[in-house]
Amino acid sequence: MNEAIPLSEVLELERCARRDAERRLDAANADLASALAELQSAQSKLVHSDKLACIGQLAAGVAHEVNNPVGYVSSNLNTLGEYVADLLRYINACRTLVIDCANEGRTIVESARNVETLADAIDLDNVVGDIEALLAESNEGLSRVRKIVGDLRDFAHVDGPDLALHDINQLIDKAISVAWNELKYKADIVKEYADLPPVACFAGRIGQVLLNLLVNAAQAIVDRGEIRIRTGQDGHDVWVDVSDTGCGMAPSTIERIFEPFFTTKDVGQGTGLGLHMAYQIMRSHDGEIRVHSEVGMGTTFRLQWPISGPTEGNKVDDDANAR
Ligand SMILES: Nc1ncnc2c1ncn2[C@@H]1O[C@H](COP(=O)(O)OP(=O)(O)OP(=O)(O)O)[C@@H](O)[C@H]1O
Ligand SMILES: [Mg+2]
DSSP, X not given: OOOOOOHHHHHHHHHHHHHHHXXXXXXXHHHHHHXXXXXXXXXXXXXXXXXHHHHHHHHHHHHHHHHHHHHHHHHHHHHHHHHHHHHHHHHHHHHXXXXXXXXXXXXXXXXXXXXXXXXXXXTHHHHHHHHHHHHHHHHHHHHHHHHHHHHHHHHHSOOOSOOEEEOHHHHHHHHHHHHHHHHTTTEEEEEEOOOOOOEEEOHHHHHHHHHHHHHXXXXXXXXXXXXXXXXXXETTEEEEEEEEOXXXXXXXXXTTTTSTTOOOXXXXXXXXXXXXXXHXXXXXXXXXXXXXXXXXXXXXXXXXXXXXXXXXXXXXXXXXXXX
């Protein structure tokens, strides 16, 4: 027959077992917390490196964009240099004529003929007519370069911790300008901007979301299509729609697009982080990103967030994410 174990011993055994289980649970929790912290920091590094990769790719496009105006501005300057040399010769001939006139006109006819021959030789009418056009075109080219470089600088610039008021329509224009090399062969861009009040946001991060939506839209278009960008206000919120006439998505794809590393693109073309980042960035603005898409019918993404920006708690979260 079994000897009865005293109740106090049973209770003590049970207490020990519980303490042991609690210790193990605590240890497992601590391991989990540190694994989570490591994952979060790895994720934020990845998001940051993806931003750099994205800007790197776009910078290559921008370099290509800048090349064209720089090419014609320098060619114009060469032509202008030749014109200036011709004009100096012409001015010298005129001066000789003037001096000859002062010398009582003995060689005046010969000098005048000289001036005329030279005017023909250098095609003076053409030179005079072209100078203005070349200068105007060169100026336009240089302003284009200045604008492209400025827009890229704004995008590459990492936000400070401060939320600031921005003109969202202008921010979209900058994103279009930075992504232009990816867009121009694929789509006509149609803008339907509403008059918007200044909107509180982290401009670099919202710009990053817009860039990814624009590049995704262009990549979804096979030959040539349309990308339509609309903005508007809904109560206390601002919204931006980016629509394309591209391939669209099946419901099974739509379900997964915000997952990190989900991509249907070839290796090297997409990392699958763009929309995941967009989702995080919109959440950190107390906003959201929604999608409507049908295979063969195109896709619309909508960004929406409060005009007054995220609440205090989220601002802190967002700053932590940025580090
Ligand atoms: N406008 C769109 N039309 C059709 N499919 C889209 C569109 N935008 C996104 N997708 C789908 O969602 C997937 C995920 O997009 P996401 O931007 O996250 O990554 P990615 O574009 O593949 O790569 P990354 O942006 O990191 O370069 C894409 O691979 C594509 O299948
Ligand atoms: Mg993308």
